[in-house]
Amino acid sequence: MKRRERTRQLIELGGLIVKxxxxxxxxxxxxxxxxxxxxxxxxxxxxxxxxxLTLWRRRGKRAFADTIDND
Known part of the structure; x- marks a missing residue:
């Protein structure tokens, strides 16, 4: 993985923790x-x-959908 891609991935993952x-x-x-x-x-x-993993994936998809609906 290139440095720029890795940096982007780390930023996005940190954003998920905050979100x-x-x-x-x-x-x-x-x-x-x-x-x-x-x-x-x-x-x-x-x-x-x-x-x-299936449970967490479903919960995450619902949370993303709720976030989009509430924006």
């Missing part, structure tokens, strides 16, 4: 945010059927 309200909910506690992401990764590793 989800995680920064506000954790009072911008980087250790807590990282712990939350580590926990999510552990859940995905242990979910052999992929149901967790």
């Amino acid at each position: 989800a309200g995680i920064v506000e909910l954790t009072d911008d506690d980087r250790a807590a945010i990282f712990g939350l992401l580590v926990e999510a990764a552990a859940r995905l590793r242990s979910d052999e059927t992929g149901t967790q």
